[in-house]
Amino acid sequence: MSKPTIPLTPGKYFHIYNRGINSCPIFYDDYDHERFLYLYQKYVGQIAETFAWVLMRTHFHLLIRIKEDMVYRYSMEEIRKMEGQRRNANRSLSLSRGADAVGFPQSEDALSFAKWEMGNIRDAGKKDSGTSVGCDAREQFPDVSGCGQGKTPNPSLHLGHLFNAYARYFNPKYHRHGSLFENQFKRKPIEDERYLLNVMVYIHKNPEHHGYCSDFRQYPWSSYHASLQEGNRFFGKEEVLEWFGSFDNFILAHSMKMEIEDMES
Structure with a gap:
């Protein structure tokens, strides 16, 4: 029996990840990455704060907090x-x-x-x-349901809109058809601060873990670089540095060996 789907509850942090169906590629060139990030901000940036992300050839990871109200x-x-x-x-x-x-x-x-x-x-x-x-x-915020309040967004639907919109871009470009992503994206709730920091480091180091590069610091499609620069897109830099205590601690945490079990593959 399959496990019940975990709701994306407002105010909570989640590790979100998905891959191409049958592990097929979902990114080939720089423009593919740029297009995904543009659509991500358009559909998901409105309902979630983003604290870490990485895009790789066959899959991606996100660390987000669902906005409230x-x-x-x-x-x-x-x-x-x-x-x-x-x-x-x-x-x-x-x-x-x-x-x-x-x-x-x-x-x-x-x-x-x-x-x-x-x-x-x-x-x-x-x-x-x-x-x-x-x-x-x-x-x-007009009454939609008869209770006098506006309709609240369903974060899962917004992620679904992202995947559908990206597939509509990707499939014609590469002469393919059908589903591009696995049917159900994975989500893991983050309940404590230690796990939150571990997930962030795991996401940033994922390209190295999967052999996309010898040093994750060299990988271009990751929010790790947003922590080193000003003005990067949809990245909660100030909050992230506050979690680690300082910029130096952020760098140090990424240089330490970490356990990757129960983080996904």
């Missing part, structure tokens, strides 16, 4: 359209689905097709540069 926020124009549809149940659905629309169940009517962005429910009502300045929380 995130909901889908709709533009006022979209809200007015949705309200109009609800007033007339027989009216044909007139909203067009955006390229980045989240696949909500059809029972949610117009919300299934609405344009959206992520917002934090705690920020509702604050002045922003966005779509609904001066609105109250109910206007910014």
